[in-house]
Amino acid sequence: MFKLIRPATSEREIKKSRFATIAAPVTDEEAAKAFVAENSFADASHNCWAWRIGADYRFSDDGEPGGTAGKPILQAIEGQEVDGVVVVVSRWFGGVKLGTGGLARAYGGSAAECLRLADKQPIIATTQLSVAVAFTDLALVEARLETFDDIAVTARDFDENGAVFRLDVPDSRLLALAELLRDLTSGRASLDPDILADPPADP
Template structure:
């Protein structure tokens, strides 16, 4: 899954109607609501939107025929494997009716155009681990963790040695923990935080 790094916009004209898509990364539902309030244009005919955060999603057709705006916007989000994203597509009516198919293509197409142009980053699920090691193992273990690009986010000391707080990729956590235990000859104490 991917998310956006910043707010992105795109516009297109379809049979004299102007469509403006604005997309942004979000972390929670309230952030999506705040974004929609801030970026909906009250002078426009319609402000249709969709957002997805994990399994949670919402969309609105804002007065357009049911299923012709919000769902296509959500489909554009899902079609690009995005998560933690909100998109609002604003329409200023140009006097020519687009029909249901035309609305689906216009709203979904404008959202997809905006999302394709956006800079994306991969979302990597992590888990926090605490590792207590002896002073004699500290240098080797830290060197191997850094070589594996493991983020050491905290370090404290006891009378026996350092206690490291690590952010591990969830898909690599077991391998990294096994490596630390092996390097310490079974003496490292590892716990995973919830």
């Protein structure tokens, strides 16, 4: 699966109808709804859309015949293997009817073209890891974590014993990171989940 790095647009004309497409990354339903509202044209004949976020999805034909717009846009999202995305295809009717098959091809093709042109990157499976370290190990662990480009420190909370780091770690790096933290702290770091006690199975 892939995700969009930034919004993308495309435009094409089919039998005198103009189709303008915009796609963007989104993280939840509210963001998708807001994007649709902000990127629908008042003068367009139809503003059709679809979004997918994990297992959740929605689509709308916005007045086009049922199944000719929103569903083909969603199928384009699935065909391009993109997740966490919303796509709006706006149509300005040019006077020539496309028929139900033509509409489905036009909307689905417009969405697919836009997603093909978009800057994408693979979605990497990650795990949330909590690491509790004592004050004596804090500086060393913090300095080492700062050297990793692919491990995100999402929070750092202090208590009377030291600090708890919350990390977003690629699954492929979990075991190596756990072993590194154990070695850096001579086994004093506490991990949740405890990767070393129950290492992940090989894929």
